[in-house]
Amino acid sequence: ASQAELCKKMWDDFQAMRAMTGLSAADDSNFGKFSAAAKAITADTEISKSKFATDKNYNVLNDEVIYHSNEIDKAAANKDLEEIQVQFRRLTIACRNCHKIYRSELKLVP
Amino acid sequence: LTHHTPGDTTKSPYTIFAGLGFAVQESCYYCHGNGGKGTAKGHEYGVPDFTDPAFQSAWTDEALVKHINAGKGKCPGYQGKMSPEMIEKMVEIVRNFGSK
Numbered sequence: 001a002s003q004a005e006l007c008k009k010m011w012d013d014f015q016a017m018r019a020m021t022g023l024s025a026a027d028d029s030n031f032g033k034f035s036a037a038a039k040a041i042t043a044d045t046e047i048s049k050s051k052f053a054t055d056k057n058y059n060v061l062n063d064e065v066i067y068h069s070n071e072i073d074k075a076a077a078n079k080d081l082e083e084i085q086v087q088f089r090r091l092t093i094a095c096r097n098c099h100k101i102y103r104s105e106l107k108l109v110p
Numbered sequence: 111l112t113h114h115t116p117g118d119t120t121k122s123p124y125t126i127f128a129g130l131g132f133a134v135q136e137s138c139y140y141c142h143g144n145g146g147k148g149t150a151k152g153h154e155y156g157v158p159d160f161t162d163p164a165f166q167s168a169w170t171d172e173a174l175v176k177h178i179n180a181g182k183g184k185c186p187g188y189q190g191k192m193s194p195e196m197i198e199k200m201v202e203i204v205r206n207f208g209s210k
Contacts, residue, residue, distance in 0.1 A: 054145055055145070055206055056206035057203055057207055060206070063116035064116050064118075064122055068119065090118065090119050093119045093125055093130075097122070097124045097128040098124075100143065101124065101139050102144065104143025104144050
């Protein structure tokens, strides 16, 4: 996949999770979707690291995205919606860090 | 240098480099973004290219720590705004831009 295709896919997975983070309660279907989106983001971020890394910082920033998507996956397995919401906020910061540091002038969201 | 272990982004020096806690113009990425090569605004101010081997060899870690603490010209001084350990992690980030 090209970087643009990868970003599009990761954005769709991110949006899928964001659509559910406002829930006050979640059912098994929601937890399943959180887990699937988190796994997809982890896998795509690994591809991003292997294909597009230009230096060590790029890898560390991607590792921090992976750390939080894995935490979301674990929280989904534990059916812990609050922890998912905490980790989703931190995932947002991790994604934003990489966008700001590497695509500083594109004003990407998040 | 104080090494950063990748993990929780709320404890990450990259979150500070990317602007958390500082005004945009005082945030490192504002001038030193684009993967350390520098933004348009940064080039206006004459920032170096962190990915350039010549830059990396011209500066020692101690000189980088001193510069980040004191600041110079448009680059603010961060002494008292960042802990000494965090400043060392910033130096590690600068070094990382120059290595695979």
